[in-house]
Amino acid sequence: MGDAAGIGPEIIVKTLSNKNVYQICHPIVIGSAAIIQNTLKLISPKDISLQVSLIQSPKHITTSHGRIDVLDVSTLVPEDISFGKIDPQCGAAAIQAIETAVKLTMDGALDAIATAPICKAAIQRAGSQFPGHTEMLADFTKSEKSVMMLKTWNVPNQFDDEFNSDTRKEKKNGSITTNTVDDLTVTFVTSHIPISEVPQQLSVERIIDVIQITHDALIQFGIANPRLVVAGLNPHAGEEGMFGKEEQTYLTPAINQARTTGLQVEGPLPADTLFKKAIMGKWDAVVAMYHDQGNIPIKLIGFGQIVNITLGLPIIRTSVDHGTAFDIAGQGIASEKSLIAALVAAAQLASNY
16 A cells, blocks of 8 residues: 555556456455545546445455445554654555565465555654665565566556546557556666665676576566666776776676676667667666665656566566655646556566566
């Protein structure tokens, strides 16, 4: 459900008011039934009367549009929250929902998880040691090597109304039309850490792991011979050591070693030019060194239709491409587009695994 003080419950209700969602998956909300019920009053979707249906386990789902199945794992109630405020209670509830979702998926009761946004400050004030979803999921699944991937995702044409804007363009394949943005896929060597700590977190082993995990994921996505490029950390990819030694110390040795195993990988190349070439199709994915290096370009071209996928886990987890949006929480104006894209991605990945 995400952080109850943010837009998570709102975008969930808006998403599940769309009958097309039920053509691709059987959604279950894990979180607080009271919060979802209160959100129904806030949103009041037109032309449909939504109801909350409490279930005891995934096997009790109704799979019926108009009924939002909620697995209630939280005592959080509307009176406990203030929209747009960092609250440890909301953080604790978010952690509980994530733990429950992971356990059910690990046990085979669920096929995939699509998460709404959490507040990182709230979960830490609730006692969590993790800076975000990616690290938390890796710990809960006992996965030693997890990687954050952001990927633009083409959404089926039945969702035209949600994705109809001047920034979208139609791509026709015979009689099938999908909502498309420019394709870009980015994975990250580091993610939620201060930029001052990025150089210390680099290693040949970590970069090789990200390259390999990215390669393997692209094969699962249907790309037979993935082409990867590694972005340099420093301006001009270090310019032969003039602007930094990390490329020579870590990136180049990692790339060379990956090539010996048969992987197609180029770099390190200057980050200020390679993203344009990647969008034009020169490579299938970019391996970025840090959070903003990859987040800024992909969100410029596809915000709202980007899916966050955690690689390296024994389960499928997707998420939205945005945060809790505390500044607009409770106003009923948040867009559900990214959550729809995350659900589509989760359903498609689950059917292919």
